[in-house]
Amino acid sequence: MIGLPHFLIVSALLFTIGVFIIATRRHGIMMLMGVEFVLNAANLNLIAFSRYGEAGTRGQVFAIFVIILAAAEAAIALAIILSIYSHSARINLDELQSMKE
Amino acid sequence: MFDFMFLVFSAACIGTALFVAFTPNVVHAAVSMAGTFFSLACLYLLLGADFLAITQVAIYVGAILVLMLFGIMYTHNIARISGEQVMMQIGGGLILAGVTLFVLAAAVLSTEWPVQEIGPPAPTVDRLGVQILTDYLLPFEVASILLLVALVGAVVIAHTSIPRREGEKS
Secondary structure, three states: OOOHHHHHHHHHHHHHHHHHHHHHEOEHHHHHHHHHHHHHHHHHHHHHHHHHOOOOOHHHHHHHHHHHHHHHHHHHHHHHHHHHHHHHOOOEHHHOOOOOO | OHHHHHHHHHHHHHHHHHHHHHOOOHHHHHHHHHHHHHHHHHHHHHOOOHHHHHHHHHHHHHHHHHHHHHHHHHHOOHHHOOOOOOEOOHHHHHHHHHHHHHHHHHHHHOOOOOOOOOOOOOOOHHHHHHHHHOOOHHHHHHHHHHHHHHHHHHHHHHOOOOOOOOOOOO
């Protein structure tokens, strides 16, 4: 019988993969993808608790706000990455040591 | 049937996410991420969150992923698309991921979750709408202002950065 812990384990796996991507990838857009995975893992947790816990639909309202923030974050981060790229023609974050110059 | 669907969609979710983590090609990673988001939407449907499943597909697959593909295509020389995005610190990343997974899994498995009878899922759209416009009206308005600020900010940051063709006036 599938219940709340199974969804939480899937969410923990997704979170772990997101952390792994953030830690190992050096490509700016790939790191953004890792952040999206982390946020999606949190969303899965919120929705699972809203189904199995006592939160009712409040968990889903929180998930909606998380999605809104993720959209805003992706737009801003991609704009910054494009700006850095046009400035220095680099996308590998290890080669970007300084914010100015 | 529920259990079978759960296993299928969570395996698809974790599998595509692992592919994203290990493929050297950024475009393949972005397309595979669409699979992760689709299977997550199906998991949301299994949890009775119909509105959020549709929102997940519309916003993540329809907006964020397309935005990322545009970003990849602006910043990449297609000829050397897999040359430079090497993975680094794999050992450290594996240790970090292992510790994270261990802590999270231990927390989940060692907790006594209350078992309660859950009824069949009911449509959530009307309840969500009422809650957003009553209990969560202030966060909703703040979120709309945040989206406006993010939109204007992204345009301001990025509008000078897209390379223009020769001879084109600004």
